[in-house]
Amino acid sequence: MESELRRLVVVSNRLPAALKKEGGEWTVKAGAGGLVTALAPVLRNRGGVWIGWSGASDPDLDVDGLLADFSAEAGYDLYTVGLTPEEVDGYYYGFSNEIIWPLFHDLQTRCRFHPQFWRMYLDVNFKFAEVVARKTTSDDYVWIHDYHLMHQAFFLKSMGVKRKTGFFLHIPFPPPDIFMKLPWRWKLIQALTEFDLVGFQTLQDRRNFAECLRRLMPEARVSGRGGVVSVDMGSRKFRLGAFPISIDFNQFNDLAEQPDVAREAFKIKEALRHRKIILGVDRLDYTKGIPERIRSIQTLLRRYPDLKGRVNFVQIAVPSREEVGDYKELRTEIEQLVGRVNGEFSFPGWVPVHYHYRSLPHRELVAYYAAADVGLVTPLRDGMNLVAKEYCACSTDGDGVLILSEFAGAAAQLQKDAYLVNPYDMEGVAKALHRVLHWDKGQRLEHMTRLRDQVRKNNIYWWVDSFLQAGIARSLGDFPEVDALRYERG
Structure with missing residues (x-):
């Protein structure tokens, strides 16, 4: 793909297609949920890429073969990250859903701060980052989604892989008195500072993050006004923004x-x-x-x-x-x-x-x-x-x-x-x-x-545009639709 047609690469915990076993046979079902609804129309026929877990953890399964038809019909490439049942258990059910989910929703009494959940979370984030490194080029814009994958930019950099990265958090970001209860608070904040742009749903979420950042990294300087502000870490800069997600009205x-x-x-x-x-x-x-x-x-x-x-x-x-x-x-x-x-x-x-x-x-x-x-x-x-x-x-x-x-x-x-x-x-x-x-x-x-x-x-296309403008001074129109023939040639 020509460099002026920089691809949009979406990385999320789940692919927009889920594998389900029905009557002994594996079938492909279109995924549900806000993220899929929001981004599927954005990637369609624009030569985009989506990287994620398929929902299956059977090592003998030909996941790519099963997803090929869905990919051709969807109009963008799907690449899978294979996860074992133990990894799903520790990273997804454990760290993501028994620690981050309740903590970020102000329900910290439901948290189970098990250290093995944290270790598995890091292992799986590294696994995702390896796939991102292999399947993308330095011309792509890599847009990471949600709390499952907050260490992507950190691991890409630790591998020496240079990518333009944006991160969007779909859930709330808690105020300091709640966030500080996380045993791995410093490491998590530090990982988020490695992205070029970190996006939140509301200005309040962005303010909560900036406050946590000041507490844990007093050297950070936040400047600017409006929806998007800059953070100077001394050795590097990144941006913080509020981008309320929407629907296709x-x-x-x-x-x-x-x-x-x-x-x-x-x-x-x-x-x-x-x-x-x-x-x-x-x-x-x-x-x-x-x-x-x-x-x-x-x-x-x-x-x-x-x-x-x-x-x-x-x-x-x-x-x-x-x-x-x-x-x-x-x-x-x-x-x-x-x-x-x-x-x-x-x-x-x-x-x-x-x-x-x-x-x-x-x-x-x-x-x-x-x-x-x-x-x-x-x-x-x-x-x-x-x-x-x-x-x-x-x-x-x-x-x-x-x-x-x-x-x-x-x-x-x-x-x-x-x-x-x-x-x-x-x-x-x-x-x-x-x-x-x-x-x-x-x-x-x-x-x-x-x-x-x-x-x-303020529909879904406005949301994507506002994020891309802040991230790479591009809009959705800069990722034009490609015709089907050209898309099949890749």
């Missing part, structure tokens, strides 16, 4: 307007007898505040009995990390709470809470968004939360209301027109619900129109 909006999806949305309304629909959509995770949300619905029905029989709360919980004990307990707790609320309030012809523990096909999810009168997005802590933005994009008639946790990253952008709540304050959430259910149409339209404009303007 048009894709969601257009899908919601398709006749079959609109019909599906009408069917959902009809099945619930045209009662007001309050909708929650989350991956099953303890950071999402699902039990607190269900208790808020219970509080709503207790405090405002006039709403009995007039509203339905629909909670869609997408299965996640099902083999982890904490998640099994959470699932049980949610199911018991749903049973309790329905047991307390149901009467013939009306059950207040509808709980779906499954992944919904994309079109069906959009139909639920379009049918809902209120989007109830109340994580206890979240880097961004794309559900809030997806709900706005699908509210094509402008008649929806977004109730949003003040601890979601999305609150920084959407606070003027979303109704902000504290998810721990169940009476406050109940009060907010009661209030917005009584808003007149004009009020709902006014707020939702502005929310939709905000998400439309």
Whole structure:
């Protein structure tokens, strides 16, 4: 590939395709989640590369062969990093999900600071860096994603491999009083300073990082104003920026307007007898505040009995990390709470809470968004939360209301027109619900129109552009689409 067509190389824990065993056969499934949704359209047919783990840990499996068709169809190259079951256990389930995930979400009581998790994390990061070194050139821009791979630039440099690197953290970055509890805090901060650009979801996350940096490396000097600032370490400089991730607004909006999806949305309304629909959509995770949300619905029905029989709360919980004990307990707790609320309030012809523990096909999810009168997005802590933005994009008639946790990253952008709540304050959430259910149409339209404009303007392409501009003074347009024939020749 010519040097002026510098490739965009994305590196993340998981590839945008997952290998699953079904009926003894390995199949390739398109990955889910915010990162895949965000970056797949960006790399498509632009000669890009995605490096990650396939989700399988069978050494005899021909992973590259299985992924070849997906790669050709996706319009970019996939390269896999092979991991053993022990590595997955220590690096992914251990360090990433039992230390960094709870710590960065202000839930440090859930952390298990085992030293072997840290050692495995470093081993796997080195493994990833070796693949990055082999599969990229000095002309590529290597964009590393998320908390699983914070040591990539450190290891590339330790190998003497020169690459332009950017790192984006999709989850929150904690304030110093929380971050300082990490036994390997200095090494982690030091590794992050080796990137050319470190990006966060919000200005608050960026400020938290800068504060931790000052505490641990007093020689660091932060200068500049606005979204992107410079850090002078004495021997080298790097940049810090806030880049709130988003969605492909048009894709969601257009899908919601398709006749079959609109019909599906009408069917959902009809099945619930045209009662007001309050909708929650989350991956099953303890950071999402699902039990607190269900208790808020219970509080709503207790405090405002006039709403009995007039509203339905629909909670869609997408299965996640099902083999982890904490998640099994959470699932049980949610199911018991749903049973309790329905047991307390149901009467013939009306059950207040509808709980779906499954992944919904994309079109069906959009139909639920379009049918809902209120989007109830109340994580206890979240880097961004794309559900809030997806709900706005699908509210094509402008008649929806977004109730949003003040601890979601999305609150920084959407606070003027979303109704902000504290998810721990169940009476406050109940009060907010009661209030917005009584808003007149004009009020709902006014707020939702502005929310939709905000998400439309600051969409996924804007996010990518703003990161690339800060990282290499390029935009997405500088990675033009290549025709299929040229792409196949590589």
